[in-house]
Amino acid sequence: MRRTSGSTGYSRELLRGNTDSLLLFLIAEQGRIHGYQLIKEASSRSGGYFRFREGTIYPALHKLEAEGLVEGQWQTQAGGQQRRYYRITPKGREALERRLSMWFSFARAMQLVISPQSS
């Protein structure tokens, strides 16, 4: 059964399948970023279209780290709190390139099918 988020208009399954790619891209682009900042960045960059649930982002980040695609490091802030910053690894860059290539091919093919005149 497809679950559609009424307030966002896209299927959660669609976002779930692309969350890793989005996270890897943002981490690669930012160089170094922590979890909460990542959530805000994804939301603001998409004009509020993507609304990640925090309870899925942190596990996704941990999964990427467990797979060696990103690496995390604790850093102590001025106020004494600890933040975990993530950066992409070489293996993560390769994975990101593959996934983006796959995504663009998929999007192009969809476009060809849906609007062959404008392809």
Next chain:
Amino acid sequence: MKASGSIEGYLRQIRIRLHLDPGTESRVVGELATYFEEKTAELESVEGLDPRSAEQAAIRAMGPPRDVARLMYEAHSRGSWLEALLACQPHLFFAALCATHLWSRPLPCAGLYLITLFVSYSRWRRGRPAWVFPWIGYAFAPLLAGGLFLYGEAGGLFGAGGGATPGVFVLLLCLCAAGLWLFLAAAARALRRDWLLLSLWMLPWPVLALWLLNLDGTTQASADAAAVPAVLLLAGTAALFLRVRSRLHRGAVLAVGGVTAALVMAAQLPAGGGFGLLVRTSAVVLALLFLPALLPVTRGAHAPSGQEEPQGGRSAG
């Protein structure tokens, strides 16, 4: 900045459900605590919420602790291929001993047992990775053997006049008591982390018990031959356990692998194969593997492992 009561309660719920090693658990909880600090601060400053409402909003945004803990578990639970291979090793050692009948020779048997003890003890002290639990199962095999022998001596299981002198019997009883104390202490710690790991630990015991019970002269060769495919199945089960992510799938792997291995063993033994015996064997195996899930456990905070831990400025539950 100290986490408030409701956030501490939330983080405690996460910790109870994580079932991960202490270092990873601390990292997960620490990062979530950081999120709550930032989120509540933002809600208070930007949206003007009072602290309590900000906390509730932050907790709602994170989602039910059960779901977050499940996803975190699945993110961390899958072992590498190397870890899966390590989990297989003690089963493969035992299969080799049975296939070559070298278990009756002191040197190879003692050598492999010492390796098993060393690996079990050293990794137990260093974070208790999931792959070490099959090793621990074999490390306690002498306890199983001693217990079966004492039971046999006491109950005439091995025929009239088992042969042990009273002195040997008492010595064995003391050793088994000490072993049982060690087993219960270690099992309690394993249970506090994850009952599935205790089940993984006890996975080979039904097959081991069937093998031990058939080691008299006439059935020894049959027992060895029956054990090899059964234990190889256990090796595959342990490897698959390490490679699957979800707890439900892990439980299913243990149930199917454990029961199948015991049935393979039982069916090949001279006295085995009867439908009633196979049903009883299955029931015993399932009871053994899933009894840990029913045992009461108090999950306390793990002692820090020294790896990847945030320090200072926050109470993470």
